[in-house]
Amino acid sequence: MTKKAIAIFDIDGVVRDVGGSYRRALADTVEYFTNNAYRPTSLEIDQLKSEGIWNNDWEASQELIYRYFAAQGKSREQLQLDYNTIVAFFQSRYRGPDPENWTGYICDEPLLLQPSYLEQLTQAGIAWGFFSGATSGSANYVLQKRLGLQSPVLIAMEDAPGKPDPTGLFAAVTKLEKGLEESVVIYVGDTVADMYTVTKAREIQPHRTWIGVGILPPHVQETAQRRDAYAQSLIDAGAAVVLSNVEQLNPEQIQSLFQG
CATH class of the missing domain: 3.40.50.1000 (HAD superfamily/HAD-like)
Incomplete structure (x- = not known):
C-alpha cells in the first residue's frame, strides 16, 4: 500500500x-538603529539564523542591534531598545509606509x-x-x-x-x-x-x-x-x-x- x-x-x-525584501529590510533596520554604523552582510544574517532560534526577522533585527552595541561595550539594559519601534520601522521598509496600500520590498519578491x-x-x-x-x-x-x-x-x-x-x-x-x-x-x-x-x-x-x-x-x-x-x-x-x-x-x- x-x-x-x-x-x-x-x-x-x-x-x-526574500533576499531583496525581508533580508534587505532586516539590514536596513539594523543600520538605522545603529545610527548608520553597522549594516549586517548576508553572510552575517545567515550566521545568526544558523543558531536556530532567530526565525522571526523582527527579533533577529533587534538581536543584531544589541550585539553591535555589546561589541562597543554597552549593555542591553543601557540601550532599552523599544521592540515595537523596531517592528514599525522594519514594516515601513518591507510593506511600505502605507499599511493599507503596500508599496515596499514585498512587491518585488x-x-x-x-x-x-x-x-x-x-x-x-x-x-x-x-x-x-x-x-x-x-x-x-x-x-x-x-x-x-x-x-x-x-x-x-x-x-x-x-x-x-x-x-x-x-x-x-x-x-x-x-x-x-x-x-x-x-x-x-x-x-x-x-x-x-x-x-x-x-x-x-x-x-x-x-x-x-x-x-x-x-x-x-x-x-x-x-x-x-x-x-x-x-x-x-x-x-x-x-x-x-x-x-x-x-x-x-x-x-x-x-x-x-
Whole structure:
C-alpha cells in the first residue's frame, strides 16, 4: 500500500525569494538603529539564523542591534531598545509606509514555485499547506494575491509560537489529514530552525513519520562554497535531503523519501 503524504511548506526562501525584501529590510533596520554604523552582510544574517532560534526577522533585527552595541561595550539594559519601534520601522521598509496600500520590498519578491507545481502534488494525492513565521498578511499576499491560491491551509506568525516550536506544524497537519493519521509528513524549509522544528515534532509525536526537506534559498547559491556550507548546515540540523529549488520535490522524489 502506498503511504499518504502531507507536504507542509515554509514560505520565505521556499515559495518566494526574500533576499531583496525581508533580508534587505532586516539590514536596513539594523543600520538605522545603529545610527548608520553597522549594516549586517548576508553572510552575517545567515550566521545568526544558523543558531536556530532567530526565525522571526523582527527579533533577529533587534538581536543584531544589541550585539553591535555589546561589541562597543554597552549593555542591553543601557540601550532599552523599544521592540515595537523596531517592528514599525522594519514594516515601513518591507510593506511600505502605507499599511493599507503596500508599496515596499514585498512587491518585488521573485516567486520560487508556480501554482502548477502544487496542482501536480494534488493530482498525485499529496495534501499540502503552509506553516510560516511570516505574518498572515505577508503570507497571504504571496499565496493568494501572487499565486492565486484559494483559501490555502496556512498557519502564520499570529497562529502559533515561533519555530522551532512545532505547534504550528501540528496545527497545519491537523487541518490537512482528514483521517490520514498514518500519513507521512514532510516539512519543507530553508533554515536550521525549520529542520529543528521537524526534530522536535518527531520527539513529541514519535508515532508518525516526520521528514525534513531543506531548500537552498537563492542568496546562498551565488558561490559553490557558500552553497555547500549552507547545505551541510541543513543536513546537520536534520534535513533528509537538500534541494536547490522546491519544485524538485516532485511526487517521485516524495515517494523515494518514504522508501529511503
